[in-house]
Amino acid sequence: MGSHRNALVAAVRQELAEARGTARAVLAAAETARGEAQHRKGLVREAYATCLNQLAAARETARDDIQRRYRSEAVRLAGHLRGLATVSATGAAGAPWRVWAPSEPEPGGRPGLLRIGTIAFEETAALPGLVPLLDAAHLHLAGPPAVLDQVITGLLLRALGSTRPGDVRLTVYDPEQLGGILAPFAPLSPSLVGPGALGSLLDELVEHICRVNEMPGPRTEPWRLVVLLADRATAAEMTAVQRAQLDRIVRNGVAAGVHLLVRGLDLEEHASVERIVVSERTAYCDSLGPLAITLDPPPPADRVAAFCKAAADRLRAGPAPAKLSDLEPPKFWAASSAYGLPAPIGDCTDGTMVEVPLGDEFPHALIGGPSGSGKTNLIHVWLGSLATRYGPEELALYLLDFKEGVSFARYAPGSRDPSWLPQVRLAGININADREFGLAMLRHLAEELRTRSLAGKRHGAGTLAELRAADPDGHWPRIVAVVDEFQALITGRDAVAEEAAGLLEDIARRGGPQGVHLILASPDTIGVQSLAGCFPLRIALPKARRILPDDNLAAAVIPRYHAVVNTASGAAGANRIVRLPDAGDRTVWRTLQRRLWRSRPVGCEEPRLFDGNAVPRLPAAYRAAASTLEPGSSPGAVLGERIDVAARPARLRLGRMPGRNLAVLGARTDEACDVLSAAALSLAAQGPAHFSVICLAPEAERAAARLVAELPVADWYDSSDVTFDLPAAEVPHYVLGYALDAAGPAHRESLRALLDTGPERRTHVLGWWRTVPRLRDDLGGLNAGFDAIGAWVALDVPGADLTPLYPQPGGPVWYPRARRALFFDRSVHRTPEVIIPYEVNSDHT
Known part of the structure; x- marks a missing residue:
């Protein structure tokens, strides 16, 4: 024993x-x-x-x-x-009803087991009784119908409460009560299938399983939870075809996310079927063998209804956006851009991150979506993800926004926040009326592309990765140019649109291998179809039109803060649905940007910010004697700021050649005074000079007086003592005339003589005429030539009125706009250029 x-x-x-x-x-x-x-x-x-x-x-x-x-x-x-x-069985999947609350899985998490009761042991407290369902099994329940209905209600509540709203689609077949036993789930709008429709339901489920299994990559469709509450008549009336379809669902449904909860209908023997046999208070299931499960009481009806209503409200509102911080890598600036710039922009339905493969294979991206769909938010998200992965040595950003907004101003230093994004080289805002700046940026990128191409030929490199390997000491970051509402730049029938379209197409075709990438955003591709073929990478936002082909309807059904990422020029089979973070919280963004700014390398220059609504002030270097001219060089009068990437001044060289005079044309007094003041102050800063200021317009006297007070040597003339018979000076002599058209016929001969012969004696006229006809009168009438005026700045003068001063018939294409001027120097220009007159005479300058 x-x-x-x-x-x-x-x-x-x-x-x-x-x-x-x-x-x-x-x-x-x-x-x-x-x-x-x-x-x-x-x-x-x-x-x-x-x-x-x-x-x-x-x-x-x-x-x-x-x-x-x-x-x-x-x-x-x-x-x-x-x-x-x-x-x-975490959270809502396993919590007792007294403490139950809905819970969502972590990103990338998968469903677990679901609690239906407890298992009692003498040695210890009761353990939870758990059964599999989502991604694991079908459930076949046998026993008293009333008890089974309570178990099914609890299982549905746990399955729905432990997943995200919309991740599970509920279908109910109930020929007796038409879904009445599941009435608390009505706010979720389950699909109800009545008598006689079982065959159609089974056929639809089989087709859905086949479609999901044919899709490449991981499944993105929601789970289909199908409750079959069959009666005796249903089981007796099932045809052989219906039985075969049901068997197919049993065998293949779990892998496709289709699960059955069956009461009153036999299922074939299969490893995916978990059978639960229920008595009044006890249940036995296959996975737990002889262990008895004491069933939990049914969940309170009011709790089920409250949960379903809240879930339905969240579903209608759309899922909350992901967090911007979710896109950050474990370590900032640790990635190399030698072979590309892959970066996540959001997550998909299962919480895994979706990367956009910008690089050699997919060199450019086209973003589409109507106004208010989130194009700007997507751009901010993408730039934030790129900026945390690739440092200033790896990435250079050029940003243009042709909307009437300042969305890119956050990347440049401002009065409230001195930080900037270290990767940004250029940001253009409020440029919807300044397409010339967009053209200037494209010219800059084309020149950079030419430089890289020449360097590649010298080193025998065909791609950026090969160039960086052959020239490790060179500075070759990948360049990403983002143009929001880019269609404003290339639509139209003028020289700017024609040149911009040509440059965009050239960069799109040749830029990828050299590391120059375009991200173009537009509400519609109509009018820009010639460029669409260069953009296999497409990102469509809700209700986007023509970004994807007509047979790809994904953009029509996605909610807010979602996008369709497609790398096959819009082919429907290549869609990836991504949930985007909300980058609108300026506090969150400012915190991230300051972290990057503090880590910027030594010598990192702040970006050039071009604001179309801002008026540049005359730089201090042109207001005081800062340098003298080199021997043999001609003084240069600064007239305004050129609309280009480098913010260079527009200069007029005043040498001892015929015609080296300037005419400022137009009726805008403030701007005309600013042009003359900027010219005079910049000339005074270049060395000794004598100035004669003639003011014949009362509205310009204040500006003229300020100029005289600031110039080192200046004579003052007004209408009482106006004269153009000025004595010769030993240094360059500049005659600044305010409203010279008011001098009258008595002074025309002397004015004409000064214009004709003055430049040879180092005397130059910089005058303001309020109209072109008045200038013509002062030069000799209708048949007079304009040879004495070698350069002009037109303010509010239409292009057609400038025909007498322009070498080509019809005049230049020019539509006047505020604080913009057209500058033409016949010794330099083939066509005029648009400039911005500096602000000189305001009280704060």
Whole structure:
């Protein structure tokens, strides 16, 4: 008897040790492989059922004193089991109803087991009784219909409450009560299938499974949870075809995310079917063997209704955007851009990040969406993701916004925030009326492309990666040019649109291998189809038109803060739906930008900010004597700022050649005075000079007086003593005339003589005439030539009125606009250029 008892003790001890070892091994594996959620769920699920059965077997084998002796071992094993249950049924999937609340899975997490009751052990407190469902099994329930309906209600609430709203689509077949037993779920708008429609439902499910299985990559469709509440008539009337379709769903549905909860209808024997047999208060299921599960009471009806209403409200509002911080890499600026600029812009439905593969294979991107769809937000998100991965040595950004807004101003230093994004080289805002600035940026990129091409030929390199390897000491970052509302730049029938379209097409075709990339955003591609072929990478926002082909309707159904990423020129099979963060929180963005700004390398220059609504002031270097001219060089009068990338001044060289005079034309007094003042002050800063200021317009007297006060040597003339018979000076002499057309016929001969012969004597006239006809009168009338005026600045003068001063018939294409002028120097220009007159005479300058 003693030997028998010892053998029994040894057997029980061995069984308990094996069960405990299995639990510990599974817990260690789950902790180590935490990131592999689906694999972990499978391991924990198997371990949970295995350990429960081993514990039950040990309990049955042990007797009396043996059971007491190993009670502590059983308690410890039960603790491990409780830990496994907690891992496998987290939050709403396993919480008791008294503390139940909905919970969402972590990004990348997969569904676990669902609680239906508890399993009692004498050695320890009750353990949760869990069954598989989503991504694991179909459930076949047998027993009293009223109890089964309560179990089904609880399972549905746990499945819906532990997933995101919209991740599970509910379908109910209920020929007797037409879904009445699931009435609390009505706010979620489940699909109700009535009598006679079972065959159609099964056919639709089979087609859905086939379609999901044919899709490349991971499944993105929501789970289909199909509740079949069959009666005797349904089972008796099923045809052979319907039975075959049901068997196909059983065999293939789980892999495609289609799951059945069946009551009253037999299912074929298959590994994916979990059978649950229910009595009044107890249930047995396949995975737990002989262990009895004491069923939980049904969830309170008011709690089910409240949850479904809240979930429906969230579903209608659309999912909350992801966080901008979710896109940040573990370490800033650790990535190399040698082969591309892949960066995530959001997550997909299962929480995994979606990368945009900008680089050699997909060199450019086209973004489409109507106004208000989130194009600017997407650009901010993308730039933030790029800026955290690639440092200023790896990435250079050029940003243009042709909307009436300042969305890119955040990347440049401002009065409230001195930080800037270190990768940004240029930002243009409020440029909807300044297409010339967009053209200037494209010219700059074309020149950079030419430079890289020549460097590649010298080093025998055909791509940027090869050039960087052959020239490691060179500075070759990838360049990304972002143009929002780019269609404003290339639509129209003028020289700017024609040249811009040609440059865009050239950069799009040749820029990728050299590391020059375009991101173009537009509400519609109409009018720009010639460029669309260069952009296989497309990103469509809600309600986008013509960005994707007509047979790709994905953009029509996605909600706010979502986008369709497509790398096959819009082909429907290449769609990836991405959920975008909200980059509108300026506090969050400012915090990120300041972190990057503080880490900027030594010598990192702040970006050039061009604001179309801002008026540049005359730089201090042109207001005071800062330098003298080099021998043999001609003085240069600064007239305004050129609309280009480098913010260079527009200069007029005043040498000893005929015609080296300037005419400022137009009726805008303030701007005309600013042009003359900027010219005079910049000339005075270049060395000794004599100035004669003639003011014949009362509205210009204040500006003229300020100029005289600031010039080192200046004579003042007004209408009482106006004269153009000025004495010769030993230094350059500049005659500044305000409203010279008011001098009258008595002074025309002397004015004409000064214009004709003055430049040879180093005397130059910089005068303001309020109209072109008045200038013509002063030069000799209708048949007079304009040779004495070698350069002019037109303010509010239409292009057609400038025909007499322009070498080509019809005059220049010029539509006057505020604080812009057309500058033409016949010794330099083939066509006029638009400039911005500096602000000189305002009170704060």
